[in-house]
Amino acid sequence: MVFEGLADKLQGALKKLKSKGKLTEKDVKEAMREVKLALLEADVNFKVVKDFINKVKERAVGAEVMESLTPGQHVIKIVNEELTALMGTTQSKLTFSSKPPTVYMLVGLQGAGKTTTGGKLGGYLKKMGKRPLLVAGDIYRPAAIKQLQVVGQQLDIPVFSMGDKVNPVNIAKAGIEHAKQHGNDVVIIDTAGRLHIDENLMDELENIKAEVNPQEILLVVDAMTGQDAVNVAESFNDKLGIDGVILTKLDGDTRGGAALSVRAVTKKPIKFAGMGEKLSDLEPFHPDRMASRILG
Numbered sequence: 256m257v258f259e260g261l262a263d264k265l266q267g268a269l270k271k272l273k274s275k276g277k278l279t280e281k282d283v284k285e286a287m288r289e290v291k292l293a294l295l296e297a298d299v300n301f302k303v304v305k306d307f308i309n310k311v312k313e314r315a316v317g318a319e320v321m322e323s324l325t326p327g328q329h330v331i332k333i334v335n336e337e338l339t340a341l342m343g344t345t346q347s348k349l350t351f352s353s354k355p356p357t358v359y360m361l362v363g364l365q366g367a368g369k370t371t372t373g374g375k376l377g378g379y380l381k382k383m384g385k386r387p388l389l390v391a392g393d394i395y396r397p398a399a400i401k402q403l404q405v406v407g408q409q410l411d412i413p414v415f416s417m418g419d420k421v422n423p424v425n426i427a428k429a430g431i432e433h434a435k436q437h438g439n440d441v442v443i444i445d446t447a448g449r450l451h452i453d454e455n456l457m458d459e460l461e462n463i464k465a466e467v468n469p470q471e472i473l474l475v476v477d478a479m480t481g482q483d484a485v486n487v488a489e490s491f492n493d494k495l496g497i498d499g500v501i502l503t504k505l506d507g508d509t510r511g512g513a514a515l516s517v518r519a520v521t522k523k524p525i526k527f528a529g530m531g532e533k534l535s536d537l538e539p540f541h542p543d544r545m546a547s548r549i550l551g
């Protein structure tokens with residue numbers, strides 16, 4: 256299950272409220288203290304936790320709740336609604352360009368799952384009836400091109416590559432030209448990652464962005480890295496301006512911090528969640544379903 260530890264703790268804290276007939280302000284405060292600790296332990300950004308708790312408290316000690324016949328249920332409903340809001344309220348879908356091909360640029364640190372996610376996204380779009388082309392723009396990581404080709408083969412999706420001696424900006428441009436000539440209506444550009452954010456990387460990504468003017472820049476981040484993932488997202492967003500986030504490895508024993516803070520910190524939506532290593536393990540991100548999964 257996703258966020259097992261967090262779910263257990265939150266459910267534990269809220270269960271006590273459920274069993275009470277009437278609630279006092281003290282009951283709510285105590286429960287919120289436990290909720291706060293659970294969120295901090297799950298590596299949710301401190302400021303996000305503070306705002307979240309204040310919002311819930313403000314609503315939960317209102318007359319409507321305290322005087323209702325099932326105040327505990329009421330508070331749980333509020334927590335559910337605020338968790339959903341934290342993650343973006345509604346599903347944020349991919350947008351398509353009115354003039355094909357639609358170009359998506361995938362960016363992120365090395366190891367985040369960019370190449371795999373490029374394939375997964377291609378497979379997802381193919382299922383939607385699109386004709387995607389994968390473009391191998393990561394010329395620095397040994398084996399990245401080959402990896403994308405293998406992924407493409409598995410999904411029966413074409414992969415455009417010019418080897419590792421051509422500038423990625425030119426590869427991206429040529430890839431889009433190739434798509435136009437071959438009737439591919441979506442182009443997914445895999446870009447280079449680094450172990451850490453550095454200026455060379457950002458310069459290169461900015462150059463690609465300027466040249467190809469992508470419909471969306473999608474940042475791939477590893478949910479297992481918790482607050483680091485949120486910091487990475489903030490940096491990429493500040494420097495490059497991203498359109499959405501794809502959180503990978505939500506199937507692992509992630510604590511949940513990234514999923515719960517990245518939207519609040521960057522104001523950019525989480526569009527998809529990677530739920531495993533298989534190429535079919537990509538799901539559109541639904542904030543309401545995720546909140547319900549966490550609260551059981």
Ligand code: GDP
Nearest residue numbers: 365366367368369370371503504529530531532
């Ligand atoms: P890149 O360096 O960002 O291109 O990362 P890769 O695509 O090579 O992925 C790095 C590792 O993460 C690989 O072993 C992938 O199989 C794995 N991976 C990617 N996405 C997921 C996911 O959603 N869940 C799990 N469990 N593993 C993933």
